[in-house]
Amino acid sequence: MDVSHIGVRVRDLDASVKFYTALGFTEAKRLTVPDQMAEGLLGLSPPIGFEAVYLRNGGVVLQLLTFSGYPAPDEPERGMVGAGLTHLSVAVADLAAAQDAVTAAGGAVVADPGGGFACMVRDPDGQLIELVNERVRPVPPVNEAR
Structure with missing residues (x-):
């Protein structure tokens, strides 16, 4: 087994692609996932509007994803002490x-x-x-x- 990719939810795909490109990532693929497939995989109800951009940097693949049917809520800034992915x-x-x-x-x-x-x-x-x-x-x- 190996890691396929790391997914990061973003609000603006193009702005995030610009940011990660500045850090040496290159765009590998853009993908729009049909609502029926996204519903089965993610357990969300349509309309979902799942779009993703896959970026590469060395052996790492970063998936930037957004859901137009589920706007990202405003959240406090994530830090190093919370459980889960920190950085x-x-x-x-x-x-x-x-x-x-x-x-x-x-x-x-x-x-x-x-x-x-x-x-x-x-x-x-x-x-x-x-x-x-x-x-x-x-x-x-x-x-x-x-």
Whole structure:
């Protein structure tokens, strides 16, 4: 078994694609799921309006998804102490350049302890993302694992 993809609910697919593209993701596929299929899979009642964009970065596939029939509610910002998925971490060559790309693409830098090792940012929907200098990531990529 292996991980197929990680799904992230977004409010605006195009804005989110722009944001994640700025972090090195590339668009792999767009998909509109018919309501009948979405109803059976997700247990939602039509109209659902399920649309998804799949993005790749290395061996990771990120699914950005939205449901036009179910507008995303306003929620408090997610943090590190709640149960469930807390953050996505992206290794970058240049932390300062990545921070600039994040803000230019509609995100925000929310914590930067300095030193050029890592920082926390939020995507346009408030999802927490860690940017980590690729030289100090805690686990090397599979192709570099020893």
